[in-house]
Amino acid sequence: MEILLHEWGSAFLRWFHVIAAMAWIGASFFFMHLDAGLKPHPDIPAGKGGAAWHVHGGGFYEMKKYLVAPASLPPELVWHKWQSYMTWVSGFVLLGWIYYAQSSLYLIDPTVRALSPWAAATIGIGSLLAGWIVYDRLCKSPLGDNETLLALVGFGFVVAMSWFYTQVFSGRGALIHTGALMATVMSGNVAMIIIPNQRKVVAALLAGQAPDPKYGKQAKQRSVHNNYLTLPVVFLMISNHYPLTQTSAIVPVLVALLTFSGAIIRHFFNHWHADHTKAPWWYWGAAVIALALAIWLSWQAAPGRNALLEAERRVASAPANAAVHAEATEIVISRCSMCHAQSPVWEGIITPPKGVRLESGGDLIRESRAIALQSVLTRAMPPNNITELSDAERAKLALFVAAEMRNSR
Numbered sequence: 001m002e003i004l005l006h007e008w009g010s011a012f013l014r015w016f017h018v019i020a021a022m023a024w025i026g027a028s029f030f031f032m033h034l035d036a037g038l039k040p041h042p043d044i045p046a047g048k049g050g051a052a053w054h055v056h057g058g059g060f061y062e063m064k065k066y067l068v069a070p071a072s073l074p075p076e077l078v079w080h081k082w083q084s085y086m087t088w089v090s091g092f093v094l095l096g097w098i099y100y101a102q103s104s105l106y107l108i109d110p111t112v113r114a115l116s117p118w119a120a121a122t123i124g125i126g127s128l129l130a131g132w133i134v135y136d137r138l139c140k141s142p143l144g145d146n147e148t149l150l151a152l153v154g155f156g157f158v159v160a161m162s163w164f165y166t167q168v169f170s171g172r173g174a175l176i177h178t179g180a181l182m183a184t185v186m187s188g189n190v191a192m193i194i195i196p197n198q199r200k201v202v203a204a205l206l207a208g209q210a211p212d213p214k215y216g217k218q219a220k221q222r223s224v225h226n227n228y229l230t231l232p233v234v235f236l237m238i239s240n241h242y243p244l245t246q247t248s249a250i251v252p253v254l255v256a257l258l259t260f261s262g263a264i265i266r267h268f269f270n271h272w273h274a275d276h277t278k279a280p281w282w283y284w285g286a287a288v289i290a291l292a293l294a295i296w297l298s299w300q301a302a303p304g305r306n307a308l309l310e311a312e313r314r315v316a317s318a319p320a321n322a323a324v325h326a327e328a329t330e331i332v333i334s335r336c337s338m339c340h341a342q343s344p345v346w347e348g349i350i351t352p353p354k355g356v357r358l359e360s361g362g363d364l365i366r367e368s369r370a371i372a373l374q375s376v377l378t379r380a381m382p383p384n385n386i387t388e389l390s391d392a393e394r395a396k397l398a399l400f401v402a403a404e405m406r407n408s409r
C-alpha cells in the first residue's frame with residue numbers, strides 16, 4: 001500500500017511540477033518576447049515603454065508597457081508569481097520524494113561517499129539554501145553593478161557547486177542538485193526580489209509618488225538572470241534519464257557547456273524577438289560546438305568505453321558463441337532480476353522498473369541495447385552498483401552486447 005502511494009504520489013507530483021513549470025516558463029518567455037518586440041506608442045513618452053500587437057486565439061491584443069507611472073493604475077492588477085512558487089514547491093517535494101526517500105538507489109554512491117540518508121538530505125537541502133544566500137549576496141555586492149562580471153562569477157559559482165555535488169553524491173544526484181540550485185535561485189529571485197520590489201513600486205504609484213528606480217533595476221537584473229537560467233535548468237531536470245551525462249568526472253564540464261549553450265540560445269531569441277533581421281545566427285554555431293563537445297566528452301569519459309571497444313574487436317575476430325549468451329544471462333539474473341522481474345523481490349519495487357524485465361535469455365536479447373548503455377558503457381545500472389556487479393562481469397556483458405549488435409547489423 002505504501003509503495004502504491006509512493007508510486008502514484010511520484011506520478012502526480014511530477015505531473016503537477018511539469019504543469020506549473022510550463023505555466024511559469026511559458027509566461028516568462030511570453031513577457032521576454034513582448035518586451036523585446038515593443039514599438040513606440042503615441043501615449044507613451046519615447047524610451048519610457050512601448051506597445052506591441054499580438055494575434056492569438058482569434059483575437060487581437062494590444063499590449064502596452066509603461067516603465068514610468070501610467071496616468072492611472074487600476075486596483076486589480078494581475079500578478080505573475082504563483083506559477084513560480086508552485087514550480088519550486090512541487091520540485092522540492094519531488095526531490096525529497098525520489099532522491100531523499102530512495103537515496104540508496106538515486107543519491108548515495110558509496111564509491112563517492114558513504115553518506116547516511118539523513119546526511120545526504122541535509123547536505124542537499126543545506127546546499128540549496130546556502131547557494132541562494134551566496135548568489136543573493138553576490139548580486140547585492142558591488143559586483144552587482146557590473147552585469148558581465150556578475151554573470152561570469154555566477155557561472156563559475158554554479159560550475160563549482162556542481163563539482164562539490166560530485167564529491168558527495170552520485171553523478172545523477174549531482175546533476176539534479178545543480179538543477180535544483182539554479183531553480184532555487186530563479187524562484188528566490190521571484191519571491192524575494194522581483195515581487196516585493198514590484199509591490200513597493202505599485203504602492204508608491206498608488207500613493208501618487210515617484211517610485212525609487214532602484215527597485216525596478218534590481219528586479220530587472222534578477223529577471224534577466226532567470227531568463228538565461230531557464231534552458232540549462234530544464235536540461236538538468238531531464239538529465240536523470242540520460243546516463244551518459246552522469247559520469248561524475250565530467251559533470252562540472254557538462255554543466256558549464258550546457259549552461260553556456262542554453263544561455264546563448266536564449267540570447268539569440270532575445271535578439272530575434274527584437275529584430276529578426278539582426279539576429280546573431282553565429283550564436284547557434286557556438287551552442288552547437290559546445291553541445292558537440294559535450295557529446296564527445298561523454299563518450300571519452302564513459303567508464304565502459306574501452307571494455308565495449310575491446311569486446312567489439314573480439315567479436316569481430318571470433319564471433320561469440322552460445323556460452324557468451326548463457327554467461328550473460330546468468331549474470332543478469334543474479335545482479336538485475338531482483339528488481340527487473342515480473343514480480344520483483346527487491347524491497348520497495350513492485351513492478352519491473354521502466355517495464356524492463358531481465359529474467360531470461362530472450363529478455364537479454366530484447367534489451368541488449370539498453371544493457372549496453374546502462375550497464376556496460378555507463379554504470380547507471382545496477383543503481384549505485386547496489387548489487388555489486390563486478391568489472392569482470394561487466395566485461396562479459398560487453399561481449400554479449402557487442403555480439404548482439406553485430407548480429408543485428
Ligand code: HEC
Nearest residue numbers: 335336339346353354356370371374375381382383386387
Ligand atoms: C535495486 C534495483 C535494481 C537493480 C538491481 C537493477 N535495476 Fe535497472 N532499474 C532500476 C530502477 C529503479 C530503474 C528506473 C530508474 C529511473 O527511474 O530512472 C531502472 C531502470 C533500468 C533500465 C531502463 C532505463 C531507462 O531509463 O529507460 C534498464 C535498461 C535497466 N534498469 C537495466 C538494468 C540492468 C542491466 C541491471 C543489472 C546489471 C539492473 N538494471 C539492475 C532498479 C534496478
